[in-house]
Amino acid sequence: MSKLNFLKRLLALSAVVMLAACANQQGAHRSYVAFKKNKPHSILILPPINETTDVLASDSMLSQMTLPVAEGGYYVVPVAVMEETFKQNGLTTPNDIQDVSPQKLRDIFGADAALYTKVTRYGSVYEVVDSTSVVDASAKLIDLRSGDTLWHGHARATGKEIGTNVDINAGLLFMLVQAAVKQVAHTITDESHDVAGLTSSRLLHAGPPDGWMYGPRSPKYGTD
Template identity: 60%
Template sequence: MLKFSILKCLPVLAVCALLAACVGPQKQTAGYDYTAFKSAKPRSILVLPPLNETVDVNATNGMLSQMTMPLAESGYYVLPVAEVAETFRQNGISLPVEMQATSPKKLREIFGADAVLYTKVTQYGSVYRVVDSSTVVTATAKLVSLGTGDVLWQGGASANGKELGNVDFGSGSIIGMMVQAAVKQVAHSLADKSQEVAGLTSQRLLSAGQPNGLLYGPHSPKYGSD
């Protein structure tokens, strides 16, 4: 009887084992690991000018000008970027690559912030395609503790001009669509939509409360809720 009971349970055990095998890995990879972030509890952030890996010379300043607001709205004190730039200048450092090469320990001594944000712009400006054209801004960021040097968080985001409500020229012949794409590219260049798109990219990249995004800071009423 005991042998018969065990055999009857085998199909059930097999199903349970299969479910456990499926659920286990999902729990491990479902979300971002915020262990270091929660341990560090950063209150103030030093935002360094982004590295520019595009051909547009305005990428660094265009992106930098949009980064403070989402961080502040997320509950963090952000060191004024103008004062940070002046402090670097007085120390003979003016290029973003030089600023980002400064050690976390030295940055801590100079600015006294809890964490530093390293950013890289990989796409900025008008992108021409055969039948379409749009303004695209793509960036990645990494938050590092200035106390321990540990990486607390990293992520990336992208946005394009169409999401700002750019006019759609409609569809037609292939030649007509190519002409419209070229016209749109010129219009994007003249209107300089890149900074507006950079604002949307920054919101997606640095606003707290998003999947795998930054945690809410101590100055936010939602602090600790995530």
């Protein structure tokens, strides 16, 4: 192959790589176009829909979602105010509450955006030679003025990330017994609630690479 042909192919390959990089960058920025356009200041966190068999899942997640959103620089409608308002209007289940139209939520609470969440896993999981608590959730942020989806995400955490694991050097029988004991302990101590806190933090954090844009109350506002 001549040097000229080699250079032509090298240039062509470089052009392809540059175009792919630009496309990736545009894709990354495109997901935040609506966020930048709408610039929400206040957030209404709706009770998470519980798709698990544990009745505590929704309340556990809801109780720990305000902190990461507030730390991201946003005003959050107090959970107690939100729950009492819906209760006075005959709405007590997350499914019914999340079915309320964005415009209606805007009229009632005056918030700029609402957070819609689903909990898909919550509780102790037995894994043959180990046992841990798992909390899995997804969420989307909807602008109540335009109806635009500003952000959506998913997060998962386990008890192994906040506690101790089974000793892998122990005998199989001991590991099986220890796993069963841990599963009971997780239920008694409600370890899942602590795991839900970690899941909430991961799901709703502000900043790169996949978090919310910083809110107007954050010192990092506008640096995204």
